[in-house]
Amino acid sequence: MNILLVDDELELVSALAERLSFRGFEADWVTSGAEAMDKILEKDYVLAILDVKMPRMSGLELRKRLEHLRPGLKYIFLSGHGSEDDYKVGAAKADSYLVKPVKIEDLVERINLALGN
Amino acid sequence: MGSSDTVQGRDGLCFFGKVSATISHDVKNVLAIINEEAGLLQDLSLMAGQGMELDPERLVKLAVKIQNQVKRGDTIIKNMNKFAHSVDIAKCEVDFYDMTSLVIALFTRVASAKCVTVILKEGEIVTGKCDPFSAEMLIARCLEVSMDSAGKNHEISVEVFSKNSERVISVHGLRLEVSENDLQALEALSKNAGATVSVVPHDSLLEIIF
Known part of the structure; x- marks a missing residue:
């Protein structure tokens, strides 16, 4: 199952993707919303893990755009602080919402839940 | 009180709060990166324990990345300290x-x-x-x-x-x-x-x- 991770912190998103690949997921990563919109068309992604706060295009804005490009895609949001505002604005509608730093076991559990595994 | 007497109270507090919130986001990011890099080290060590070949160069690169994030965090905290003392x-x-x-x-x-x-x-x-x-x-x-x-x-x-x-x-x-x-x-x-x-x-x- 293909997963796309999007976070503007390159070291974070690349390490997270590698750790997920060790756990049996096909995880690709990009560092911006613009890249994500191109990448999402390359494979049959089933889940996107998005950072809430990114420059240029926030995770919440990106989700709106991805919904048009890939209907039915599941979402998990990662946030630095888990502010209530972020949650109200849209992350609440996501399949899951985690606050950084995340425990890989928690993330794997949320991915499995979102994918109905 | 120090210089905050001369700044209109709530505006000054709002500015202080805005800067503090920004700094806390930056520190959170640094911690999140260190968390993943350390997690990756742990994963690789476990896999090496199960017989996977482990390139020492990979470990060195990961350690350097962690050290760089510690430096980044240190700079953020130093700036925070300097800013906090500006009201003295x-x-x-x-x-x-x-x-x-x-x-x-x-x-x-x-x-x-x-x-x-x-x-x-x-x-x-x-x-x-x-x-x-x-x-x-x-x-x-x-x-x-x-x-x-x-x-x-x-x-x-x-x-x-x-x-x-x-x-x-x-x-x-x-x-x-x-x-x-x-x-x-x-x-x-x-x-x-x-x-x-x-x-x-x-x-x-x-x-x-x-």
Whole structure:
């Protein structure tokens, strides 16, 4: 199952993707919303893990755009602080919402839940 | 109380809160990266324990990445400490170049969110007396107004220099007109900081003069 991770912190998103690949997921990563919109068309992604706060295009804005490009895609949001505002604005509608730093076991559990595994 | 007496109470607190929130986001990111890099080290060690070949060079690279994040975190905390102490004394001798550099560093995330590049031109020590907190608040607001005026995907450049008996912080790269509300807010802040602010539209320039 293909997963796309999007976070503007390159070291974070690349390490997270590698750790997920060790756990049996096909995880690709990009560092911006613009890249994500191109990448999402390359494979049959089933889940996107998005950072809430990114420059240029926030995770919440990106989700709106991805919904048009890939209907039915599941979402998990990662946030630095888990502010209530972020949650109200849209992350609440996501399949899951985690606050950084995340425990890989928690993330794997949320991915499995979102994918109905 | 120190210099916060001279800054209109709630506005000063709001500024302090905004900077603190920005710093906390930056620190969170650093911790999140260290968490993943350390997790990766753990994963690789476990896999090596199960017989997977492990390239020592990979471990060295990961360790260097962690060290770099620790350095990044240290710089953020040092800036936070410097900023926190700016309320200690109501009026003192400061280096305006150093102060401008600090405010630009504290507002890196804001600039990034606005998609504006801020460049501080190399300069010399420019000393003078002021209320550090009020001056930082004024510089920060001027930078934000300048970023908004410059707009997405543009650049502003900042210069700090002495001209006769005045200390000048000039911001180049403004494009759109600065609103009347913003000008009024800058005027109020500049009074508090004992400075004047002028916007010269045809030169795409904003100047703070102490």
